[in-house]
Amino acid sequence: MSGYNEPDLHWIENESFRDHLSTVTQDGKRKWIFPFKPKGKWFNKRKFVAIFFYAVFFITPFIYIHGRPLLLFNFPEGKFILFGFAFWPQDFIIFGLMMLAFILFIVIFTNAFGRIFCGWICPQTIFMEMLFRRVDYIVLGNAQTQKLLSKAPWKAEKIRKYTLRYTIYFALSFIIANTFLSYIIGIEELKKIVTEPVSMHIGGLISILIFTLIFFSVYVFLREQVCTNICPYGRLQGVLLDKNSIVVAYDYQRGEPRGKFKKGDQGDVGDCIDCHQCVNVCPTGIDIRNGTQLECINCTACIDACNYIMEKVNRPKGLIRYDSENNISNKIPFSFTTKLKAYSTVLVFLIIAITALLITRKNVDGTLMRTSGMTYQEQGSDSISNLYNIKLINKTLKNDTLQVRLENLPGTVRLVGNPLIEIKPEQQVAATFFIILPKSVIKERKLKIKVGLYNKRGNVNQLSSTFLGPIKRTGN
Ligand code: SF4
Ligand code: SF4
Incomplete structure (x- = not known):
């Protein structure tokens, strides 16, 4: 004591x-x-x-x-x-x-x-x-x-x-x-x-x-x-x-x-x-x-x-x-x-x-989330898409232009609107994009996805989320 x-x-x-x-x-x-x-x-x-x-x-x-x-x-x-x-x-x-x-x-x-x-x-x-x-x-x-x-x-x-x-x-x-x-x-x-x-x-x-x-x-x-x-x-x-x-x-x-x-x-x-x-x-x-x-x-x-x-x-x-x-x-x-x-x-x-x-x-940081309340979308006969919201913050004092790439699976990223994300110094920005995966890679209902953020000098950060696919039916 x-x-x-x-x-x-x-x-x-x-x-x-x-x-x-x-x-x-x-x-x-x-x-x-x-x-x-x-x-x-x-x-x-x-x-x-x-x-x-x-x-x-x-x-x-x-x-x-x-x-x-x-x-x-x-x-x-x-x-x-x-x-x-x-x-x-x-x-x-x-x-x-x-x-x-x-x-x-x-x-x-x-x-x-x-x-x-x-x-x-x-x-x-x-x-x-x-x-x-x-x-x-x-x-x-x-x-x-x-x-x-x-x-x-x-x-x-x-x-x-x-x-x-x-x-x-x-x-x-x-x-x-x-x-x-x-x-x-x-x-x-x-x-x-x-x-x-x-x-x-x-x-x-x-x-x-x-x-x-x-x-x-x-x-x-x-x-x-x-x-x-x-x-x-x-x-x-x-x-x-x-x-x-x-x-x-x-x-x-x-x-x-x-x-x-x-x-x-x-x-x-x-x-x-x-x-x-x-x-x-x-x-x-x-x-x-x-x-x-x-x-x-x-x-x-x-x-x-x-x-x-x-x-x-x-x-x-x-x-x-x-x-x-x-x-x-x-x-x-x-x-x-x-x-x-x-x-x-x-x-x-x-x-x-x-x-x-x-x-x-990281100089650019952010959060990536699947749009709430939405499931997957069929894209033609062979692909599935999920919609994502990304919020980014530029911690530097310079403008930056970022490209979003899918890192761990074969698929494409399609941004809604501008294909590149413009982000001002010390500002936050939000964007929406689809990730489209071929059905052949969707082996589970929930897949882990990794998204890379790139500017003209290279990778600046990597964010993760999940990809929702259809429920696999067995039997019949
Ligand atoms: S004069 Fe200052 S140091 Fe001395 S007892 Fe009071 S508060 Fe403490
Ligand atoms: S001598 Fe005076 S000032 Fe010093 S401790 Fe005693 S009462 Fe306080």
């Missing part, structure tokens, strides 16, 4: 924190969190990561590789582009395996390094803590001022500050919503929505407005609740972490028993001076001294706060630090456990399978 399901919290005398949520008052109302502004070494590092994230997030939609966007997640059309490679519903096996590999990577990473993703890379945390929270400090003032202002009556100053705050929040949400939408429909489509007459893009404009309102609501109302109550990844921490995981942790061996700071001899008191600075800076309102909790997003604010205090009271830094429960309690350093080795092996196999599928992926 995970060490954090039943943590060893022997050093805590008052365990009342177990009976309530940090963001809910005794009478069940929302308790708004006004964390102190963090500062320190770890916060500076996170600032650099956030700047890098903003650059990647806002620039990526403009990056194209060989005429395709770097990333595109066009759910309405079922088209996805990852690093310039287009994936269609026909590639769902590769796409599914990629998702599986990504999830497994997160599991391995979380088991080894805890919820580090949440504090450092998660867009929700970066936007909340490094953007919208900054707006609060600039417009409303420090944590204490924000708290007082929230309780103050709606007078001129509060109205002015909150109006400015919400205006900035809305503008930022609008920018984020536009960027977010460009990952779905592509930057070119977004440009059209922005530059062409409103009447031509009513749907697009409604989408932008809906996304803007969603982001606005998330950062005005939900805030830390996304991480503590909504995000499924956060909910999984109890099963993903173990005592070997590196997390933001309080060194209770060093800190306890906690006691107020006194100059001179500390007697039996530990290094924690119970100043509550680690709690004051926490954006989820928890006390890390109560052990690892699901609400902790590993933002490192408490590490910086405690290091600052340790420096002031002339004690070694690192009372709160990145460490594992095993190292703090038993001085067992991090090791690559059997569980991690097993997960990593599966991940390697998945990556090999994805690579193989990507290498063997």
Whole structure:
């Protein structure tokens, strides 16, 4: 069982924190969190990561590789582009395996390094803590001022500050919503929505407005609740972490028993001076001294706060630090456990399978089906035909012209209409054709047929289906 399901919290005398949520008052109302502004070494590092994230997030939609966007997640059309490679519903096996590999990577990473993703890379945390929270400090003032202002009556100053705050929040949400939408429909489509007459893009404009309102609501109302109550990844921490995981942790061996700071001899008191600075800076309102909790997003604010205090009271830094429960309690350093080795092996196999599928992926893919509700047709006295529907997708950026040939049986293919299938770049096309077989080769009621697709350079793919013949009568 995970060490954090039943943590060893022997050093805590008052365990009342177990009976309530940090963001809910005794009478069940929302308790708004006004964390102190963090500062320190770890916060500076996170600032650099956030700047890098903003650059990647806002620039990526403009990056194209060989005429395709770097990333595109066009759910309405079922088209996805990852690093310039287009994936269609026909590639769902590769796409599914990629998702599986990504999830497994997160599991391995979380088991080894805890919820580090949440504090450092998660867009929700970066936007909340490094953007919208900054707006609060600039417009409303420090944590204490924000708290007082929230309780103050709606007078001129509060109205002015909150109006400015919400205006900035809305503008930022609008920018984020536009960027977010460009990952779905592509930057070119977004440009059209922005530059062409409103009447031509009513749907697009409604989408932008809906996304803007969603982001606005998330950062005005939900805030830390996304991480503590909504995000499924956060909910999984109890099963993903173990005592070997590196997390933001309080060194209770060093800190306890906690006691107020006194100059001179500390007697039996530990290094924690119970100043509550680690709690004051926490954006989820928890006390890390109560052990690892699901609400902790590993933002490192408490590490910086405690290091600052340790420096002031002339004690070694690192009372709160990145460490594992095993190292703090038993001085067992991090090791690559059997569980991690097993997960990593599966991940390697998945990556090999994805690579193989990507290498063997066809430029033209599709589905071939006998027209439903139809049986065979007699063609003169010596032949039988079946009618087929073919749906093809051109995954390349070039026009192609395809010929359909029967591969495994002597017979002919007769397309309805044009004898060749014209297919535009990144488009799907449907066609109908007959396959005509001489009766002499129809030895069973159902035959397996293979159809080859050829362009002027040769075979591009092969599809299979069945051919229905008459029931062979025996006797008489
Ligand atoms: S900031 Fe450090 S010293 Fe202060 S209460 Fe937290 S753990 Fe103790
Ligand atoms: S406990 Fe520390 S690391 Fe965890 S969310 Fe609070 S401040 Fe951030």
